[in-house]
Amino acid sequence: MVVDVAPTVDDLLRGKGLRSTAQRRAVLEALRGHPHSTASELEARIAAGPGAGALSRQGLYNVLEDLDGVHLVRRIEPAGSPARYELRVGDNHHHLVCRGCGRVEDVDCAVGAAPCLDPLEDKGFAIDEAEITWWGVCVDCRRKPAADPAPAESPVG
Known part of the structure; x- marks a missing residue:
């Protein structure tokens, strides 16, 4: 017998010290299956x-700020x-962004551990x-x- 032990939305919220409110549950459910959603979406x-x-x-x-603050959601800001x-x-993980339509796709870390890229100089930072x-x-x-290219202007005569 297989028992589903996946944490519920309530479990996730409470595990991060947040109350399980209808608004927080609605946002988390709205993100399921729809990664890279904007607030409007x-x-x-x-x-x-x-x-x-x-x-x-x-x-x-x-709600988004609360969830991001406890790392239940990740906020990305492509230029x-x-x-x-x-x-x-x-x-x-990292992201690919299409210049044409704005589509965003996940890309796994090439190294598998953070950080997967090191700067030439760390300037005294402990980079994580x-x-x-x-x-x-x-x-x-x-x-x-x-x-289609814009039509050429007619010469003025």
């Missing part, structure tokens, strides 16, 4: 969910993009983590036909 998913409770935009940001949140924490973001164009965006 989470807000829409929570509002559309079953038994959606009232969660203001400010309330959502407060030019709103902050994104994911449940994958504590494993020192490296956060790396690679930028490029995803396969879907590369398959799209190039945009």
Whole structure:
């Protein structure tokens, strides 16, 4: 007989010293299966969910800050993009970001232990983590036909 011993959302919250509130549970559930979600995406998913409770935009940001503070979620901030949140924490993974559509994909740490990249000089810091973001164009965006060039202006005569 196999017994499911995966921790519940309540267990995760209480294990980090947080009360298990409906708002915190809703945010964690909204992130399941949807890594790299923005606050707007989470807000829409929570509002559309079953038994959606009232969660203001400010309330959502407060919950995200609480969850990030105890390392139940990870906040990433790719340049030019709103902050994104994911449940994958504590494993020192990195990210690929598409310049075309903004898609974000996880990339496992090449070394397997943090930090997986060392600077040439540590400047006296005790380094324990490296956060790396690679930028490029995803396969879907590369398959799209190039945009038509703007029509040339007619010469004025």
